[in-house]
Amino acid sequence: MPIIDVQNLRKVxxxxxxxxxxxxxxxxxxxxxxxxxxxxxxxxFSIEPGEVVGFLGPNGAGKTTTLKMLTGLIHPSSGHVSVADYRPFERRNDFLQKITLIMGQKQQLLWDLPALDSLRINAAVYNLSDTEFRQRVGELAEMLSIQDQLRQPVRKLSLGERMKAEMLAALLHRPKVLFLDEPTLGLDVNAQTAVRTFLQEYNQRYGATILLTSHYMADITALCDRVLVIHQGSLIYDGLLDGLLEQFAPYREISVEFDRTQSIDPATLQTYGNLQSLEGCQATFLIKSDELTQTVTRLLNTLKIQDLTITEPPIEDVISQVFATGRT
Structure with missing residues (x-):
């Protein structure tokens, strides 16, 4: 049974x-x-328990509006929504115990107090015993490598440390479903990597379901096998990330370095594929994915080649192209 089930969701x-x-x-x-x-x-769309799904779309596409309907912050105009067998907009206490929403650079920790004091408030809200509180804080702080920072005032923490503390606060009640809206926004590369590693470990350890929006494609490629793509309010793709690349980037780039003794005829090279460039002993071809194996075999069997490299278009370029056209 899906833990998130969305049917004909609409907001006007x-x-x-x-x-x-x-x-x-x-x-x-x-x-x-x-x-x-x-x-x-x-x-x-529907999401099974334990899945980590990327939710992609340009600014204004409807991502945050959808997340707010899934968490019960706003009421849908029409359609059916079920999260952990609850209707989110009813905002029942049992439902709120099972979810969390983390929005990049939106803080819940008290600015002038140590993060640990805010965590104690959260523990009281979720009726955690002192034993549960200490055990969960200790476990999450160790996973986030933030044990020493919890006793410092929040205003003295770096942005990366503050995001880790915010994440700890949001996960203290051990929710089953995590809605993450730009959780690495504004963080440096090291902090982004630390957050990704933590989310991966948290998902594996607790089987949590994660729906993640991010403009950093490294977040998506590191955490998500499946992606949803929304454009101008409509869902235009739901499937594997690799499938999106195959569908929207059906070409591969082959870079070839010929032996210097090889006589190079541009007209002959054109027969191997779409010749993009030829400089000295180096040539670049654009080849259809379904012709890749055949073309590489021909190149290796008929020409003297020193080196051959096959590359895919950067995922950022593929996603930008999807957003630009609004179709897959």
Whole structure:
């Protein structure tokens, strides 16, 4: 049974329309007119327990709106949503015990107090005993390598240390479902790597389900096999990350270095594929993925080659292309 089940989810915001000038202001004051903005359009997907799924889309695509509906912060206009067998917008205590929402650079820790004091408040909110509190803080702090920083005022922590402490606070009640909205936003490379490693370990240790949005593609490639892609409120892809690359980047780049004794004829090289460049003894081809094996075999059997390299287009380029066209 899916732990997250979304069917035909839709969110429409009525937005007041106002014309310029005094007349428009008076009309806006006495008789407002509205237009509807459809932020999320008939989105459907399901996620199994323990899955780590990336949720991708450009700014304004509907990612955060969807996450807010899944966590019960806003009510959907229509459609069905079930998270851990609960309807999120009912905001039942049992439901809130099973989820958490982490938003990059949105803090819940008290600025002037040590993080440990805020953690004690969270423990009281979730009715954790002193034994449970000490055990969970100790375990999570060790996983996050933040034991020494918990007794310092939050304002004295670095951004990376603060994000780790925020994550500890959000996971203290050991939720089954984690909604992460840009958790590595603004962090340096080392801090980003530490957060990714922690999330991977947390998922493996507790079997938590994670739905992750991020503009850092390294987060997605490190943690997620499956991705959802949303564009202008519509879900345009749901499947394996590798499948997205295969579907939207059907070409591979082959770089070849020929033996210097090899006579190079550009016209002949064109028969092996789309010749992108030829400089001295080095050539670059663009080859369709389904012709890759055949082409490499021909090159190796018919030409004197010193080195051959096959590369895929960067995932950032592929995702940017998906966003630009809005289709897969």
């Amino acid at each position: 915001y009525p937005v007041a329309v106002k014309e310029a000038g005094m007349k428009g202001t008076l009309q806006h004051f006495f008789r407002r007119t509205y237009r509807n903005i459809e932020a999320v359009k008939q989105v459907s």
